[in-house]
Amino acid sequence: MGKVLTQDAQRFMVDCLKAVGAGKKPALQQAELLIEADKMGHHSHGMNRLELYVNDIKTGKCQPNNECKILKESEATAWVDACNVLGATSSHFCMDLAIKKAGKAGVGWVSSKGGNHNGIMGFWARKAAKEGMIGMAFTNTSPLCPPTRGKQPVLGTNPLSVVAPGAQDELFYLDMATTAVAFGKIEIQRRKGKPLHPGWAQGTDGKITVDPEEASKARILLPLGGGEMTSGYKGFGLAAVVELFCGVLAGSKYGHHVRTWSLAEGGEPANLGQCFVAVNTSCFAPGFQDRVAAIMQHWRSIEPTEPCLRVKCPGDRERRNKEEAESKGTVTYLDSQIKSSAALAKKLNVTPMQVTAE
Amino acid sequence: MGKVLTQDAQRFMVDCLKAVGAGKKPALQQAELLIEADKMGHHSHGMNRLELYVNDIKTGKCQPNNECKILKESEATAWVDACNVLGATSSHFCMDLAIKKAGKAGVGWVSSKGGNHNGIMGFWARKAAKEGMIGMAFTNTSPLCPPTRGKQPVLGTNPLSVVAPGAQDELFYLDMATTAVAFGKIEIQRRKGKPLHPGWAQGTDGKITVDPEEASKARILLPLGGGEMTSGYKGFGLAAVVELFCGVLAGSKYGHHVRTWSLAEGGEPANLGQCFVAVNTSCFAPGFQDRVAAIMQHWRSIEPTEPCLRVKCPGDRERRNKEEAESKGTVTYLDSQIKSSAALAKKLNVTPMQVTAE
Structure with missing residues (x-):
């Protein structure tokens, strides 16, 4: 493990993105998104993805300095073309628009096509929560999840996030893939040699597998709920809802048409579909934030099954990680990440991060 | 099992509701909702609930002839007081309003307080789909589901539905509890004596149980995803989102404050929170319905794990059941249902249903 000053990690990401042609603002916005994931402990969506973004810019699939376009709009909606900009650029554009519309009409619903990978959904949903609204964000992703009873993946991990502000500094923060787990958890078990x-x-034969080697090869994730007897079709249904709001509504790539993201040369722009919603809570019963705080505090007061494992609310873990990272002013990375970042620095002729041993 | 002409079953339900004082329109609307659930094979939400509604009216907790009130509204939102009417009455009111707002502003989002049990959520979401929109419906329910790591239930089965129209007569129809299963499935295993x-x-000790007797006594359902290792906290998070949209936004009873529904005398009105959303798909990319049809047909084309079990789309099962019931013109009930309906007919001095053996 290696420790890096948060500022230096962010500087490094900005430099890398600028080195391949991104302007200062899009580079900074993307770096802020990635560093936030690292601070929250969601390293899979942090610096870990930097080289993929860099590569998408280098190969012309991502056009970081384009401008997003509103293709159609009404009081409460907008259909946006992200025009292949970085995920952070278009997501700021879309969520800002949703918040503005919600401020006037009560709801803002923005679906965009032409998007790139836009990091942790919670980052976007939370933007609305900072304005006192309920925020929601959704994106489609590359196929990994089969329909219940089926062998081939047809939908991605299709994450969704719902964030709502509470009184007394509470924040309801749900950010989840609609698959049971992300692929990273399978990798961890494989490295540990554990089932x-x-x-x-699921294995390629369509049967649930507990063999990490087989699962790593097959790359087929079950939806939330798992198999049919434990209602996996509900998790699949939720992944499908995310796709309805994103690719199907926005007319981007959708479902099995979404590309696999890799460092390969060539290929078409990702053309992902994404969706951003803001709901103005002041249009409903007074006291929303008090009730959010009360219900979250009630959950935490519930007697735990294991005395040593307290009940947590959605977002408690992310918050603790973030607060810890911010109090230290550092982020911690795996050695493999440190190594690949150093190689990237060299390749792009960018000042590498200053790493101290953890 | 007993077979009843659908028309006669509906007539019987209308008569029972009118016998305790409901006007013709609210009685008919409630009966249409219940018969639809029976036709779709969701008998737990059909005639099975009739006596509970009748009892709520008799005891004054439900006021079927009140009128719903809009308490606050904006272009895209409304906050509604259901004023304790039957669930069907307020849900028609709210979803009609959401559809109207979506027609003009692009989205209609209506959250209501003062509601009663409003049957299958899909019935309400589908109303918007019939207008070419994406429909969504949510309701809070009595506590049955604990937070992950916790012993006591704090949220209900909190169902959600998302329905979207497709070309070629396709209909994406997701209607699901956010718990892994409904309580009825546990009862079925208990009767069969199967684990x-x-x-x-979950048992009262907070541990996952496979003992149907223990589970029947404890009445604690796990969220979609099950225990912590299979990401049950995501299912809990979704149940919480439903509560945010319903009770927390509308200022009704919420979470652990929601009453247990029973035939007991006295008690307060249910004061449930409910939420109805319509999204006008014509505000986004042209061709929405074509893409809905294409993606659903792709899912059905996937090679099945078991050759005899074809892949289904959300809503396929309900649709087949409904078409079958409609072609026969009859609905089928368990003997226990036939018996309790006969007793109810006698008690209310209503003409009983004509039953033929199945």
């Missing part, structure tokens, strides 16, 4: 939990992954 | 699937229910 998977039934309900995580 | 539960791990991930359905």
Whole structure:
């Protein structure tokens, strides 16, 4: 493990993105998104993805200095063309628009096509929560999840986030893939040589597997709920709803048409579909934030099954990680990440990060 | 099993509701909602609930002839007081309003307080789909589901529905509890003397149980995803989102404050929170319905794991059941349902249903 000053990690990401042609603002916005994931402990969506973004710019699939366009709008909606900009650029554009519309009409619903990978959904949903609204964000992703009873993946991990502000500094923060787990958890078990939990992954024969080697090869994730007997079709249904709001509504790539993201040369722009919603809570019953705080505090007061494991609310873990990272002013990375970042620095002729041993 | 002409079953339900004082329109609307659930094979939400509604009216907790009130509205939103009317009455009111607002502003989002049990959520979401829109419906329910790591239930089965129209007569129809299963599935296993699937229910000790007797006594359902290792906290998070949209936004009873529904005398009105959303798909990319049809047909084309079990789309099962019931013109009930309906007819001095043996 290696420790890096948060500022230096962010500087490094900005420099890399600028080195391949991104302007200062899009580079900074993308770096802020990635560093936030790292601070929250969601390293899979942090610096870990930097090289993929860099590569998408280098190969022309991503056009970081384009401007997003509103293609159609009404009081409460907008259909946006992200024009292949970086995920952070278009997501700021869309969520700002949703918040503005919600401020006037009560709801803002923006679906965009032509998008690139836009990091943790919670980052976008939380933007609305900072304005006192309920925020929601959705994106489609590359196929990994089959329909219940089916062998081939047809939908992605299709994450969704719902964030709502509470009184007394509470924040309801749900940010989840609609698959049971993300692929990273399978990798961890594989490295440990330990079996998977039934309900995580499926083999190429279409049967649930607990063998991490088989699951790593097959790359087929079960939806939230797992197999049919434990209602996996509900998790699949939710992944499908995310796709309805994103690719199907926005007319981007959708479902099995979404490309696999890799460092390969060539290929078409990702053309992802994304969706951003803001709901103005002041249009409903007074006291919303008090009730959010009360219900979250009630959950935490519930007697735990294991005395040593307290009940947590959605977002408690992310918040603790973030607060810890901010109090230290550093982020921590795996050695493999440190190594690949150093190689990237060299390749792009960018000042590498200053790393101290953890 | 007993077979009843659909028209006669509906007539019987209308008569029972009128016998305790409901006007003709609210009685008919409630009966249409219940018969639809029976036709779709969701008998738990059909005639099975009739006596509870009748009792709520008799005891004054439900006021079927009140009128719903809009308490606050904006271009895209409304906050409604259902004023304790039957669930069907307020849900028609709210969804009609959401559709109207979506027609003009692009989105209609209506959250209501003062509601009663409003049957299958899909009935309400589908109303918007019939107008070419994406429809969504949510309701809070009595506590049955604990937070992950916790012992006591704090949220209900909190169902959600998302329905979207497709070309070629396709209909994406997702209607699901956010718990792994509904309580009825545990009862079925108990009657069969068979163990539960791990991930359905929790004992009073807070541990996952597969013992149907213990689960029946404890009445604690696990969220979609089951225990912590299979990401049950995501299902809990979704149940919480439903509560945010319903009770927390509308200022009704919420979470652990929601009453248990029973035939007991006295008690307060249910004061449930409900939420109805319509999204006008014509505000986004042209061709929405074509893409809905294409993606659903792709899912059905996927090679099945078991050759005899074809892949289904959300809503396919309900649709087949409904078409079958409609072609026969009859609905089928369990003997226990036939018996309790006959007793109810006698008690209310209403003409009983004509039953033929199945």
